[in-house]
Amino acid sequence: MPDAPHFTPPSRRRPRNGVRAVAAVGVVLALAAGGSYAAGFGPFARGDDGPDPAATKQARAFLADWAAGRLPSAAGRTTRPDTAREVLQSFTAGLDIAEPELTAAVSEAKEAKDGTLGVPFTAKMPIKGLGTWSYESRLPLREQDDGTWKVDWRLSLVHPRLSDTAKFRLEREETTPPQVTDRHGTSLSGGGYPSLTPLLGRLAGSTGGGPRGTVELIDRATGDTVRTEASFGEEPDPATDGKPVRTTLDATWQSAAEKALAEADGKNAALVALRIDDGEVLALANSPSTGFNRAASGTYAPGSTWKIVTSGALLLKGAVKPDDVVDCPKYLTVGKEFHNVETSEYPGATFRKDFTESCNTAFISLRGRLDDGELGEVARTYFGVGQEWHIGIPTYDGSVPVPKDETEKAASMIGQGRVQANPLIMASVTATAVSGEFHQPSVTAGNEDKTRTEPLPDEVVTQLRELMRATVTDGTARVLADLPGEIGAKTGTAEVSEDQDNNGWLVAHRGNVAVAVVVEEGVTGGGSAGPVVHSLLSAVPEDPS
Template sequence: MGRAAKVTVGAVCAGMLSVAGYGVANIAGALTGGHRGSAPAARATATGDGRQAASGEAPSAGQARQAAQSFLAAWAKGDTADAAGLTDDPAAAADGLAGYHDDLHLDSLTLAPTAGTPAATPHDPPLPGSVAVGFHAGARLSGLGTWAYDGTVRVVRTTDGGAKVHWSPSVLHPRLTGQTALRARDLPPAPPRITDRDGRPVDAYPSLKALAGDLQEALRARPDDGTPGKGVVIAGAESGDTLAVLHTFRRSRPGRGLRLTVDGRLQAAAERAVAEQGRGGSRLASLVAVEASTGRILAVANSQPFNAAFQGATAPGSTMKIVTAAALLEHGVSPGAAAPCRAHLYVDGKEFHNVEGSAIPGATLRDDFAASCNTGFIALRDRLGDGDLAAEARDVFGLGMTWHTGVPNRDGQVPPTGGDEVEKAADMIGQGRVQMNPLAMASVAATVRSGVFREPVLLPDLPQQPAARPLPARVAAQLRGMMRATAVRGTAAGVMAGLGGTVGAKTGTAEVGRATDSWFTAYRDGVAAAAMVQGGGHGSAAAGPAVRAVLAASR
């Protein structure tokens, strides 16, 4: 056939052969007087598909062994025409045998009949009057090595009394069909795994699974995409698509994948929390937890497919008072400075009030912070210049910088007020044009806890840009004291009760259109977290329990 190959043909084993349709052959013999050879021999005839007609009787064991051995010897030598002529469908066999040689890039082939039960051919229909003969194949593929497998030929008796190998694609390999083919090819690397920091796949967490598209983009941006392997496959005859791998010469090596900074224990707690506060997805709830000492994101969860935790942009309510308090403290206002909390306060004709009209006439800045008094903060607005709040947010807390977390995120925004006193008053209490999301507010709490802004990242090897300056040590200590007061006796006391360790918190209630959004940010030891629940009401009512659940799961 022009494709001569070095071969070794194994000796014929005189072992057991499987006779398919043996009962049929015996019944036919009984109907003719019990003598299998008593009828005159008929000449072979061709069927409509070019196949040589079988007689319906099974060949003898000796005939089957001889026919199988002759076929295997010719096939192993590379004599395609001779081997095909020993089958009941020479044309189809010639094509199949040539394809086997070419598609596998065959260097040499050894074929030897075997004893015992032949390999099953699951895709072939029953063939009454045939004898199955097993064989062992050793195919040496160019540049790869030897692939060994067990196969089966089925031998039929033809109408002229001879014996032929019944041709089927399964002769080449037991699992082949007319719609498939053998191929030697590259085996693509397994898809790189995306896991939490402990190696658990992100599919275990609904919110991270929803980020799969963004995470795949991060994967594609990495240079290491793995190394392909080499092997033998079953492929679609028309499509060429790999359907199954039969043998691997060299294993593929997957790319290094993505190991996120996420802590699986905190992520699981966050998933449960947003599912509960989001009422099964009927309202938006989102949460982020950050490691204060590193900026690594430990959990990100959303009750709906949109990643509001990273990409939301809405008023954060009184959680913004952490940044406002930092600016006031840096501009000389002490925590004990008088800042009476009035029920109502007017700024250029615009009324500002506290939740439920509460008032604390003798309040200090510390009291206003713990009670989340709007009017007490707004009354101190003259201590800040028009750009001071925006500068504090950007230079100390990193809000307004461009963050690179590893997936798309929207940065917090605190625009300068431009001399508008009403806008300035609203911005100080987290309304007006201030825009935040749980990622931003978790970072704010983390900055207070550590004293230094660390850019939040979801991938541990990302560079982290610093803010212009850290919190002054004095201001950081004062802020921690005010957040602790809020957690133990202020508006967050009910939510934070019973949590051990070093704690601090701030509640937030934001008016957005006709809705009242619930905000809460807090830290416990080295973990800071923030949550927002759309339409959730007071900060301690919805967002607070979600944050507590995650902090309670932290060690």
């Protein structure tokens, strides 16, 4: 930052007229007599509850201009515009400060001995790539001859330690992010895994290998460091410093997942594949590959893939059995009209048929067999949905609120209403359903696990596996029937709004892997997400190593 010029504080102004001159003499006489500063003269009038509103308005306006980068305007509100503009510019640019947050505490304004009004403020200075430097300072405001107020410019208002003998310098420590690898040690930093690009920096930083730096107060004359004002970044862990960050991902699966999303025909889509026995994520892919991580942080209605959880809740309670007759009409009205995809109907259908053909009306007709909060409780207790997950990257962990009315309860039975999930959650739901045990998903090792779940009974697991297998051999997931291995699956079609096509879902399991895919505005699960899952499972071994 260029050195600010040495200067002396501006002298106090002369009285504007005879009345002010007499008042000034009165103040001097009062002080000479041992009295205090007369409260009626200055920013606080006798009996007033606070400072002159015009003064605090100017303080707020100065801070707002500074925060917004309107530095000429901010400087124009001071008693030394040219100097103020130069210093503000060099301070923010020299320290790589972007979008400061400056908050005035006008209720704590106090009159100083030099006749200025001091308005405290809190500064939060985001330094690019490092973090936020926070400190407190004070704006001195002085009333001018024309009755207006200006910020009485001095270096210390920018920061209390900024002066004509000391300034600040930003020191960045050059760090080389550690290499990120898959579970077998294969580097994931290349261009072959575009969906991972937004995550690699965060994964590398998890070992303390992220950017580091300091804001130093230095002597203007010698350049020596007087003190360190702020430090950013974690010190590297000696046990991991310089070592690759190993993830649970599998390069083969990740590459196949990236390619499989091409089957989504350019629509927004996301995919997660994870191991059933321990929850380790093998692949996580998004289309488009840059920006938002739909796969783990998206919030979607899961549609009929949620019928896995609904079926689990009904089977746990003994409220239905696979061979029970549960009629599947075209329409069912519960506050609003619900219907099946393409208004299909299956008179006299068994519950097994309702599941494999994804009959909405049949599932909704069973809502009275579950208590209002029971579906959410089962989702949380057995499937871990809605609990706090720590997988190594940011996630959204699902929500199944207690329905507000009968219509919302009907919608929640088929994964609509306020039920929210994403591919990570639905891959985990699938893994739990076919194994009986929830395992917190993970992308890195050693994550905290705060989840508490109970295992599903073996009988329920057997029934869910049979239902999902039948959906592939005889139901809506026939798109996967030609693949090797005993695949089980569930399709889903989720309504979004009247102005958008439905989202398409498909979840599946084969061997020790569970997969979930969502295709935004894919219309149907089998037609949009089905080809994505088919492409993935065609390109990878039946079981990961």
